[in-house]
Amino acid sequence: MSFLDSVKMALRSLWSHRLRSMLTMLGIIIGVGSVITVVAIGKGGEAVLTSQFAGGGNNTFEVYYMPPDEELMDYDAYDDVAYTTEDLRAIQEMPSVNQVIAYAYDSTNVVYHQEAAGAQILAINENYYDLNEFTASSGRLLDNRDVDNGRRVVTLSTGVVEELFATDDEPVGQIVNIEGVPFEVIGVHERENQSFFAFQVDEVLLPQSSWPMLYGTDNMDMLNVQANSADDIQVASHAVTNYLNDQSTLSGEYQVLNMEEIEQGISQVTNVTTMIIGGVAGISLLVGGIGVMNIMLVSVTERTREIGLRKSLGATRGNILLQFLIESVTLTTIGGLIGIMLGAGVANTVSLIAGWPFLVSIPVVLLGVGFSMFVGIVFGLLPANKAAKLDPIEALRHE
Amino acid sequence: MIHLKNLDKQYKNGDQTLHVLNDIHLKIEENEFVAIMGPSGSGKSTLMNMIGCLDQPTSGEYLLHGTDVASQPEKELAKVRNAQIGFVFQQFHLLPKLSAMMNVELPLIYGGVKKKERRERARIALEKVGLEDRVNHLPNQLSGGQKQRVAIARALINEPSLILADEPTGALDSKSGTQIMELFTQLHHEGATLIMVTHEQEVADYAKRIVTVRDGEIIKDRGQEHVVPR
Ligand SMILES: Nc1ncnc2c1ncn2[C@@H]1O[C@H](COP(=O)(O)OP(=O)(O)OP(=O)(O)O)[C@@H](O)[C@H]1O
C-alpha cells in the first residue's frame, strides 16, 4: 500500500466527518495561533523598542555628560557642558565619523503681540533632520541657506502656533520675539514617525548661526554623532568620548549609550514575556493534543468493524496504524496551518494598529507546523496502536 | 489445497473452557464447492475464520497450499488474506462512506496496485456481478442483494483461489439469494474454490459437498451429485 494512498484514505475519512474534524482541530488552531501571535507581537515590540533606542538604525549615537555621583542631582553640574566649534570640527574629522549633529537648546518664551508661549528653542543646522524627519504643514523648513546667512527665521511646532495665534491667523510671515530678538516665522513643522509613546513638545527651530544673537555663544550643548557604518559605532563612540574627556576640565565624564547592552536588556525582557505567554499557549496545545487523542479513540471504537473488515481484506497492523496516525497528524497539521494563518492575521492587525513591523518569521512558522505534527504523532499513537492491535474477528463481530 | 488436522479451538471463560472446535479433520481440494451446515453455535463461523486465516487454532495444524498457517507471521497472513482469500459476509460489511467502486478496490489498495489499474479492475468486477450501472452508488443507495453483489465483487477482485462466504444469503430475500447462488455457481464453473456456511437446505443444494457440524465436530461429510434445482 502506497503512502499516498494512505494519505488519501485519511483525508477522505476526515472529510466524511467534517464537523467533528473541525472541532477536534480547534484546540490545535487556538494553541498554534496564540503561539504565533505572541511570538510575532513580542518580536515586533522588541524591534520597535530597539530601533527607538538605537537611533532608528541610522548608526547615530548620542553623547551625554555624566557628572560624578555626588553632583548627579545638581542641575548646575550640566551648565558647563559645551561643545565648541573646534570640538565639533575635530570630531567631524575622525575617520569613523560620518557627520556631527550638534544643536543648542533652551527653554524660553516665544512672544507674538500680547501672547507668550513657553517652548524649547532648538538651534539647528540641516544635519538635525537626519536625527528626525520633519515635514512642513505650512510654509517651509529651515535650510542650509538660512544657516549660512544667519537669517533670523524660525519654524514653529503646531503646539506653539496654537498657543500664539488665533485659529484663522496665518503664522507664516509673522514676526515673533525670542529673548527680545525678532524672528520671522517661515513655516510650521511637524516631526515624522513619532512613536505612539513619544509626546509632542512645543518647540521652535531656528538656524544655529543666529544662536549667538540670543545667548552670545556659538557653543552647542547637545551632541549626536553618526558613524560611517554600524560596525564603526563602537570605534567612533570610543574616539569621541576619549577626545572629549581629554579636553574636558569638568569633574564628570562624557559617555555614550551602549546600544548592545540596551538591546540585550530589551531582548531579555521580551524573551521572558514571550516565554511565559508561549508556555501558556503551549499548555493549550497540549490540551488540544489530548482532545485529538480523545476523538481518535472514539473514532477507533466507532470504526471497529471497519478495522476488522480492512484486516480481513489484507490490511496489516502497520497499514491500520499508519492510517490512524496519518489521520491524527493530518488533523493537527491542518489545525496548525489554520492556526498559523489566524495567528499571523491577528499579529498583522496588532502590528498595523500599533505601527510595528510585521514579524512572523519562517522559523516560527516551521516550528509551529513541526510542533503540531509532533503533537499529532504523540497523541495519535495510542489510538492508532489500539486500532492496529484489534483482533479482526472480534472487530467484525462488534455491534 | 486446504488440509485441517486434528484442529482444536477453545475459549477460556473464567475457569470454564469452551470447546468450540473439537478434533476437526477436513480436506478440501481445488475447485470444490462446499457447504457447511449445522445448528447455531456449532462452530461453523469459527471454522470459517480459521480457514480464512483470521483466527488461529488452539492446537492442531492447518495447511493452506501445503504451508502451515500457524507458523506464519501476522504480516504474511495479511498477505494471504489479501491475495488468496475472498470473504463474503452475511452483513456485507461495506464501508458506508465509500462508493461501490471504492469498496471494491479496497483489497487492491492493500495489494499495492496503482490507481488506474484499480479502477479498471473494480469496474470489471462490478460488471461481472451485474452492477456496472451502480459504480458510484453509496451502499445505502443499494438494495440488500446489490450490496452483497458489491461484496462479492470485492471478494473477487484479487482473483483469489478461495472464496469464503459465511451465510451470504442470510440477510437476503429468496430472489436475491437465488441471484447470489447463481453467481457462486458461475464462479465455481470458472474454477474458483468456494466454501459457504448456510442454514438453508435449498442454498446448500447448490454446493457439490455438504459438511455438517455439531458441537464443534464434523458429524457428516458427503458429496452430492444432484442437479441444481430450477
Ligand atoms: N470470542 C469468543 N469467546 C467465547 N466464546 C466464543 C467466542 N467466539 C465464539 N464463541 C462461542 O463459540 C461457539 C461457536 O460460535 P460460532 O460463531 O462459530 O457459531 P456458528 O456455528 O457460526 O453459529 P451461527 O449459526 O449462529 O452463526 C458459540 O457457542 C460462541 O458462543
Ligand SMILES: [Mg+2]
Ligand atoms: Mg456463524
